[in-house]
Amino acid sequence: MPEQQKTIEIEVLRYNPETDQVPYAQVFAVPFTDDMSVLQGVQYIKDYLDGSLSFRWSCRMAICGSCGMMINGEPSLSCQTFLRDYYPERVRVEALAHFPIERDLVINMEGFIEKLESIQPYIIPKEARTLAQGEYLQTPAQLNAYEQFSSCINCLLCYAACPQFGLNKDFVGPAALTLLHRYNMDSRDGGQAERMQLVNAEEGVFNCTAVGYCSEVCPKHVDPANAVNLNKTNSAMDYFLRFLAPKGGTK
Amino acid sequence: MEIFKADVVIVGGGGAGLRAAIAVAESDPALRIALVSKVYPMRSHTVAAEGGAAGVKLPSDSLDYHFSDTVGGGDWLCEQDVVEYFVARCSAELTQLEHWGCPWSRTADGQVNVRAFGGMKIERTWFAADKTGFHMLHTLFQTSIKYPSIKRFDEHFCVDLVVEEGRAQGVVTIEIASGEFTLIEAGSVIIATGGAGRVFRENTNGGVVTGDGMALAYRHGVPLRDMEFVQYHPTCMPGTGLLFTEACRGEGGFLVNKDGYRYLQDYGLGPAEPTPRNKAMELGPRDRLSQAFWYEQQKGRTIEGPHGSVVYLDLRHLGEAKLRERLPQIYELAEQYLGVDPAKAPIPVRPAVHYTMGGILVDGLCSSPLPGLYAAGECSSVGIHGANRLGSNSLSELLVFGKVAGEEAARFAKSVAPGNTASLHKQAQAVEQRVLGLKTKTGGSERIATLRKEMAQTMEDGCGIYRLAETMQKTCDKLDELKARFRNVNVEDKSSVWNTEWLLAIELEYQLDVAQSMAHSALQRRESRGAHQRLDGFEQRDDANFLKHSQAHYVADGPPRIDYGPVKITKSPPGTRAYGAAGEKAERERKASHA
Amino acid sequence: MSKRRPYVRPMDGWWRKNPYFVEYMIHEGTALFVAAYAAVLLFGLLRLAQGEAAWNGWLLALKSPWSIGFHLLALAAIGYHAYTWFKIMPRTMPPLVVGGKRLPAWAITGGGLAAAGAASLLLFVLVWGLAR
Numbered sequence: 001m002p003e004q005q006k007t008i009e010i011e012v013l014r015y016n017p018e019t020d021q022v023p024y025a026q027v028f029a030v031p032f033t034d035d036m037s038v039l040q041g042v043q044y045i046k047d048y049l050d051g052s053l054s055f056r057w058s059c060r061m062a063i064c065g066s067c068g069m070m071i072n073g074e075p076s077l078s079c080q081t082f083l084r085d086y087y088p089e090r091v092r093v094e095a096l097a098h099f100p101i102e103r104d105l106v107i108n109m110e111g112f113i114e115k116l117e118s119i120q121p122y123i124i125p126k127e128a129r130t131l132a133q134g135e136y137l138q139t140p141a142q143l144n145a146y147e148q149f150s151s152c153i154n155c156l157l158c159y160a161a162c163p164q165f166g167l168n169k170d171f172v173g174p175a176a177l178t179l180l181h182r183y184n185m186d187s188r189d190g191g192q193a194e195r196m197q198l199v200n201a202e203e204g205v206f207n208c209t210a211v212g213y214c215s216e217v218c219p220k221h222v223d224p225a226n227a228v229n230l231n232k233t234n235s236a237m238d239y240f241l242r243f244l245a246p247k248g249g250t251k
Numbered sequence: 252m253e254i255f256k257a258d259v260v261i262v263g264g265g266g267a268g269l270r271a272a273i274a275v276a277e278s279d280p281a282l283r284i285a286l287v288s289k290v291y292p293m294r295s296h297t298v299a300a301e302g303g304a305a306g307v308k309l310p311s312d313s314l315d316y317h318f319s320d321t322v323g324g325g326d327w328l329c330e331q332d333v334v335e336y337f338v339a340r341c342s343a344e345l346t347q348l349e350h351w352g353c354p355w356s357r358t359a360d361g362q363v364n365v366r367a368f369g370g371m372k373i374e375r376t377w378f379a380a381d382k383t384g385f386h387m388l389h390t391l392f393q394t395s396i397k398y399p400s401i402k403r404f405d406e407h408f409c410v411d412l413v414v415e416e417g418r419a420q421g422v423v424t425i426e427i428a429s430g431e432f433t434l435i436e437a438g439s440v441i442i443a444t445g446g447a448g449r450v451f452r453e454n455t456n457g458g459v460v461t462g463d464g465m466a467l468a469y470r471h472g473v474p475l476r477d478m479e480f481v482q483y484h485p486t487c488m489p490g491t492g493l494l495f496t497e498a499c500r501g502e503g504g505f506l507v508n509k510d511g512y513r514y515l516q517d518y519g520l521g522p523a524e525p526t527p528r529n530k531a532m533e534l535g536p537r538d539r540l541s542q543a544f545w546y547e548q549q550k551g552r553t554i555e556g557p558h559g560s561v562v563y564l565d566l567r568h569l570g571e572a573k574l575r576e577r578l579p580q581i582y583e584l585a586e587q588y589l590g591v592d593p594a595k596a597p598i599p600v601r602p603a604v605h606y607t608m609g610g611i612l613v614d615g616l617c618s619s620p621l622p623g624l625y626a627a628g629e630c631s632s633v634g635i636h637g638a639n640r641l642g643s644n645s646l647s648e649l650l651v652f653g654k655v656a657g658e659e660a661a662r663f664a665k666s667v668a669p670g671n672t673a674s675l676h677k678q679a680q681a682v683e684q685r686v687l688g689l690k691t692k693t694g695g696s697e698r699i700a701t702l703r704k705e706m707a708q709t710m711e712d713g714c715g716i717y718r719l720a721e722t723m724q725k726t727c728d729k730l731d732e733l734k735a736r737f738r739n740v741n742v743e744d745k746s747s748v749w750n751t752e753w754l755l756a757i758e759l760e761y762q763l764d765v766a767q768s769m770a771h772s773a774l775q776r777r778e779s780r781g782a783h784q785r786l787d788g789f790e791q792r793d794d795a796n797f798l799k800h801s802q803a804h805y806v807a808d809g810p811p812r813i814d815y816g817p818v819k820i821t822k823s824p825p826g827t828r829a830y831g832a833a834g835e836k837a838e839r840e841r842k843a844s845h846a
Numbered sequence: 847m848s849k850r851r852p853y854v855r856p857m858d859g860w861w862r863k864n865p866y867f868v869e870y871m872i873h874e875g876t877a878l879f880v881a882a883y884a885a886v887l888l889f890g891l892l893r894l895a896q897g898e899a900a901w902n903g904w905l906l907a908l909k910s911p912w913s914i915g916f917h918l919l920a921l922a923a924i925g926y927h928a929y930t931w932f933k934i935m936p937r938t939m940p941p942l943v944v945g946g947k948r949l950p951a952w953a954i955t956g957g958g959l960a961a962a963g964a965a966s967l968l969l970f971v972l973v974w975g976l977a978r
Contacts, residue, residue, distance in 0.1 A: 033557075
């Protein structure tokens with residue numbers, strides 16, 4: 001038998017658009033063991049206490065990015081946050097902040113997907129290469145220049161941590177700008193000039209006021225604040241280069 | 252009901268589905284592609300693959316070696332012509348992914364690096380640290396955005412195929428956010444929905460891995476092939492089943508029992524050497540390693556933990572720096588979920604269900620017996636895995652056969668006339684009524700979770716690492732019972748928006764069908780081969796009677812009908828599967844006899 | 847017809863909802879003290895231009911208890927601002943690689959704080975020396 005079972009209270013922010021005008025809190029008593037994640041606690045509620053509770057989840061190992069929630073007010077992946085760390089206090093679970101709630105713990109993330117699509121998140125080759133020519137050579141140092149920024153799992157915790165996104169939904173935001181930076185930094189890519197237009201734009205990097213909380217909550221150590229702030233410098237450079245060489249620079 | 256007209260509809264937005272979508276788009280930009288996925292594509296379970304993807308890379312390696320490792324690893328139940336096709340295309344596909352931006356790990360001079368995996372003669376696993384599936388999936392997803400002809404139906408749940416005039420002509424989906432139905436008409440349909448590992452209790456799979464596409468094809472008369480072969484991965488987290496990649500052993504990790512003894516040397520995998528030797532010890536194939544665990548457990552040489560017996564995966568001698576570089580995700584999983592620092596302490600592990608070798612019967616061109624229906628990836632049985640899949644072959648499979656499925660489905664779609672919208676629509680409305688009925692009916696008393704748990708437990712009991720007729724029969728009976736009880740299932744939630752309880756009920760019905768095909772195929776295979784091992788008088792491989800593929804046919808309101816199909820042998824007649832020193836000896840003898 | 851009705855939560859008082867945001871707002875608020883102190887120095891410059899009497903009056907005003915109180919408060923606020931500024935600094939600059947290894951965040955923050963401390967001390971010693 002697993003270790004002795006204890007019971008923890010989980011307070012969930014519920015919202016069903018078909019019956020509720022506004023979200024409300026509901027408390028469940030959940031038996032748990034020390035190795036149980038908050039996700040497993042929420043799953044227990046769905047399986048045995050209230051089948052109508054809705055939330056996203058899949059891999060259980062912090063790589064698919066589905067199960068982001070506000071846990072005691074902090075954006076967290078519920079699969080790698082453990083109930084033992086809250087017991088015997090009650091733990092509060094809510095849909096990710098700054099996003100519209102579709103239902104219960106499910107947010108509407110269509111806006112993020114549009115942003116991701118807008119940044120041209122694919123290699124725009126610097127030089128063409130056929131398959132017969134084999135791979136592009138890329139040294140470990142060149143890989144290192146962007147690898148960290150390619151580790152984003154799109155869990156959106158950084159958006160839930162970004163008050164500027166909360167205040168202005170048009171802000172491209174940490175994860176999408178980080179992905180943009182990831183492609184710009186890739187030695188195989190030559191698309192920086194095209195992507196800089198979005199960096200410089202009204203919805204671009206200058207919405208960021210360097211709060212830095214996005215990097216704090218990132219479960220994959222991607223450091224989106226770094227990517228965004230480096231692009232403030234890049235954007236300024238881009239601006240002045242255009243002054244110096246109206247036809248040259250980076251367009 | 253909304254109607255969307257596509258040329259090719261793809262169900263499943265993981266590695267195979269995305270690769271197929273890109274292949275259709277590249278083969279003819281005028282074709283309209285509908286890509287249906289019940290989750291946003293980057294959530295698909297490809298994301299969780301860790302270790303890497305196989306493709307011949309080193310000058311010392313050869314296509315023949317890759318072929319032999321695959322066919323031998325599959326205990327000769329592979330379609331050898333398909334394997335030949337496969338191994339010849341892996342590296343090109345992996346290079347294609349490199350051109351699309353996949354951050355493969357590199358050697359100092361900038362070439363793609365390769366590592367060793369189990370059952371592999373020469374290192375040929377391309378990897379992106381220990382997040383290969385993650386990087387492949389995101390690369391494919393992001394690249395797919397380039398193609399305007401790919402119309403994604405994200406978070407759309409497929410509930411049925413529409414079959415008219417004897418061919419697949421589209422699918423019916425639910426938009427999860429609204430609960431509304433859409434008919435997607437298409438000239439051809441590709442299923443790429445992944446495996447079905449979650450029919451078992453302890454598994455490495457994500458919640459989405461429920462065999463949806465397998466069940467859909469199966470119900471429309473397409474056989475599921477080789478379903479009894481379910482891979483147990485030897486090194487998983489006790490309790491949750493989360494995966495510690497084979498790359499842990501590829502990088503030099505040890506498996507030890509409670510005495511700190513590298514027990515694999517007792518099971519024909521030795522000799523034990525301090526550094527990894529390919530195809531020996533910890534780098535043996537997954538079926539053998541999981542079986543060795545079972546014997547250690549019988550001998551009382553495992554460690555008892557809160558979630559059952561465990562052995563130790565010891566990575567300490569690799570040192571923190573190497574672990575952080577090569578196995579960063581493993582490091583964090585061990586630290587966060589188990590509170591174990593793998594540089595300082597060994598990680599407790601046990602086998603868990605990982606992969607479904609079998610699947611929708613398709614030929615080497617991914618075409619199923621139902622015209623217009625194609626399948627690729629884990630949901631399919633194209634014939635490369637046989638009775639036991641070699642680690643790293645599945646990620647390459649997604650690419651090679653995702654592309655084939657896309658090209659073939661595109662070709663087929665262009666060859667057929669548009670369907671009769673009125674009658675397709677009528678069919679779709681009947682589907683809608685049936686599926687809505689599951690939610691609107693009242694008076695049910697069975698809890699979804701209870702049925703699901705009982706199914707998962709009985710599958711583990713009957714179709715585990717070692718199998719007995721008696722327990723397999725019990726599992727078959729239990730599944731009959733669960734299917735009967737399912738008719739009385741209770742969906743409390745009657746709402747439309749994000750009604751996940753309703754979807755869980757539909758998934759459970761898929762799972763029960765797939766579980767039945769596994770249990771009955773297993774019961775009727777009276778031999779031991781690869782991942783199917785019996786202890787009741789059928790301990791040996793029996794080529795005379797069972798060098799053939801099982802095919803489970805769906806029977807409404809009854810157990811599946813099992814028949815058998817031939818195995819294609821081109822150049823490798825069935826031989827003895829041997830690893831370690833014995834394997835090297837056998838290979839020398841084989842070479843000598845050929846010479 | 848779709849029954850979707852996504853609920854948008856209000857942002858009112860967002861900065862009180864998380865200690866991290868509170869710290870951020872204090873950081874932003876303390877920037878006012880930097881501006882205020884710059885104004886004090888500028889005013890001193892103006893007085894200097896207006897002649898010796900004006901300058902002496904300004905010096906005298908600086909010695910008032912109110913002024914000393916303000917200076918102590920400004921010192922604390924600017925100290926806090928400097929600390930939080932250097933804390934965020936690693937997130938705003940390209941990675942610093944020393945001897946093939948990436949410099950950790952704490953080293954950058956610590957280095958920045960040490961440099962600021964050293965510069966302040968140097969200025970203090972210089973001015974002290976000039977004043978004697």
